[in-house]
Amino acid sequence: MRVNWKDGAAALSMGLVSGVYVMFLRGAELPVIGEVCGATAAISVLGMIGGCGMVSADLFEKPLSPIDRFFMTTAMPLAGLALAAAVFSLVTASVGALGAVFFATLALWLVATLRHAAR
Template identity: 35%
Template sequence: MRLTWRDAATVPFMAAIIAVYTAHLGGADGWLLASTRGNATAILVLGTVGGCALGSAAEVFEGDRRSTGVELYATLTGLLGLAALVGGAVALIAANGSALAVLFGATMALWVLSTLRHLFTAAAPRPGGELGPYTHEVIDQPPVRH
């Protein structure tokens, strides 16, 4: 595959997540940065909009669905997504800094894995792409006269 506009669109969201979490660790003041719950909310919203909404899980399953690599990737990203969700919920409910760190780490790992997969995975063949340049001659037959 190759990097797409979606990969470029996620960069500002991930940069904002890094900025928010780094500011929180640095002890920044502000209505959002000072609290663990505020940071968890920001990371959950930015990760959902910048990662989930711009992502496309369907492209993972194009081509050979029985591939071990696809199964491993889907399992790993599913577990990371679950870790992010649980970490975010615990960070919101209990204002737990460790859960916030899990949320941040899982979100960043999901982004890195997705970007690396786009860089290093061969593109799946498009439907009809393997037919060749003269396919239209077979499909668009002139009418037969008897």
């Protein structure tokens, strides 16, 4: 599978995620992303749109190749980390957990893009 329009949409989503994180770190006085919980929610929603929204419907209908299995087993713990860090950040307003959400989302995007480029 080559890189296609879905990868472009996911890259755009990751760009928006990066923008939200950078604006938060710079202390932007914006309504939603100026606070930890708002930035966490924005990054989580944008990450879900870019990742889950762009997934292929037939992903699990055929047997996975060894390279697909490798990338999937790499992505699963990253997704779990992103979810756990997002929940923790929303509950405690932890800036460290927000960073974990951002970097886990970045790693998930990178893994998915490398998977598509490797095929």
